[in-house]
Every structure is written in structure tokens, then in C-alpha cells.
Amino acid sequence: MDDIIREGNPTLREIAADVEFPLSDENIILGEKMLNFLRNSQDEVTAEKMGLRAGVGIAAPQLDISRKIIAVLVPNAEEIEENEKGEEVVIPPKEAYSLATVMYNPRVVSHSVQDAALAEGEGCLSVDRDIPGYVIRHARATIEYFDKEGNKKKIKLKGYNAIVVQHEIDHINGIMFFDRINPKNPFATTEGMLLLD
Numbered sequence: 316m317d318d319i320i321r322e323g324n325p326t327l328r329e330i331a332a333d334v335e336f337p338l339s340d341e342n343i344i345l346g347e348k349m350l351n352f353l354r355n356s357q358d359e360v361t362a363e364k365m366g367l368r369a370g371v372g373i374a375a376p377q378l379d380i381s382r383k384i385i386a387v388l389v390p391n392a393e394e395i396e397e398n399e400k401g402e403e404v405v406i407p408p409k410e411a412y413s414l415a416t417v418m419y420n421p422r423v424v425s426h427s428v429q430d431a432a433l434a435e436g437e438g439c440l441s442v443d444r445d446i447p448g449y450v451i452r453h454a455r456a457t458i459e460y461f462d463k464e465g466n467k468k469k470i471k472l473k474g475y476n477a478i479v480v481q482h483e484i485d486h487i488n489g490i491m492f493f494d495r496i497n498p499k500n501p502f503a504t505t506e507g508m509l510l511l512d
């Protein structure tokens with residue numbers, strides 16, 4: 316996975332191009348490489364070796380490729396339980412991921428009036444600085460996209476998955492997470508806004 320471009324690179328501010336179907340081999344392979352990048356970034360041994368920051372999503376413009384392709388890989392948490400000897404036992408999740416897919420030409424087709432933000436704010440692999448503040452997003456969003464076979468999909472997201480997918484769709488529309496932080500009061504909340512831990 317070639318280098319991720321950083322803020323200041325104009326590609327991050329472009330509206331990326333729709334991909335055509337049937338997908339070219341290049342666009343299929345690119346999607347697979349993006350998902351593999353996320354897998355590698357979430358495996359601490361590999362991430363350490365490759366010097367990767369763990370990512371739950373990535374968008375093609377971050378690779379200086381101005382196309383509407385995103386990949387998302389959101390792991391489910393493992394459970395920690397105590398056994399009869401009072402020892403901690405790690406229970407792996409039934410499903411490893413709550414989202415694991417490549418989306419072509421994704422778009423938000425409808426959303427809640429209610430907003431939501433991660434309580435701890437957001438970061439970005441293309442931003443090498445901490446920018447505190449609530450990134451105001453839709454609490455729930457219906458996403459339409461095409462899979463690599465060209466099938467049209469429609470999914471309803473809420474919680475952390477909704478935040479991640481909106482962050483990635485913003486990238487293919489030239490929007491950075493800090494664009495959605497209130498410049499006057501970064502921790503201002505909107506009416507009824509959800510704060511997600």
C-alpha cells in the first residue's frame with residue numbers, strides 16, 4: 316500500500332470520480348488492497364513491522380487516487396470474563412467484524428435528524444495532528460453503494476459504524492473530519508446529539 320497522502324495534498328479536497336461498471340481489474344484489485352491494508356494495520360505484529368497506524372477505514376483519495384472507493388473494517392470487541400478461579404478469560408466475538416467490506420460509489424441516501432459524535436473526537440490517517448472537538452455527524456444513515464460484482468446494496472447504519480462510513484464517504488467528497496468541528500466552540504453539541512464512547 317503506497318504512502319498515504321497528508322492534508323495539504325489537493326487530492327484530499329477533490330470530489331472523486333464515480334467508478335464505472337463492470338469494474339476494471341485495477342479497481343477490483345485496489346479495493347482488495349485497501350481492505351488488506353486495514354487488516355494489516357489492525358494486526359499489531361504486522362502494523363509494528365510496517366509502521367502502520369491502526370485504521371478502521373480508508374478511502375482511495377488517501378492513496379492519491381481520486382475515485383469513489385472506500386474500504387471499512389470495524390472489529391467487534393472481545394469479551395473478558397472471570398472463570399471460577401477468578402482468572403480473566405478472553406472470549407473472542409462470534410463475528411470478528413461488524414463491518415468488513417469495500418464500497419464502490421457509496422452515498423448517504425437518507426439520515427436521521429439526530430446528530431452523533433465520538434466523545435473522544437476523530438483522527439485521520441491523512442492528518443498528522445490532534446484536532447480536538449466533536450465531529451458532528453448523522454446518528455443514523457442509510458448508505459447505498461455497489462459491491463465489486465456491481466450489485467446495488469442499501470444498508471442502515473448507526474453507532475460507530477455510521478460514524479466510520481460517513482468519515483470515509485466524506486473523503487471521496489473532499490471533506491475532512493475537522494470541517495465538521497464547530498470552529499467557535501469545538502465541543503458544542505446540537506439538540507439531542509448522541510455522544511458515542
Ligand SMILES: OCN(O)CCCc1ccccc1
Binds near residue numbers: 370438
Ligand atoms: O479515512 C480513514 N482514516 O483516516 C482512518 C481513521 C478512520 C476513522 C477515525 C475516527 C472516526 C471514524 C473513522
Ligand code: NI
Binds near residue numbers: 438440441
Ligand atoms: Ni480519514
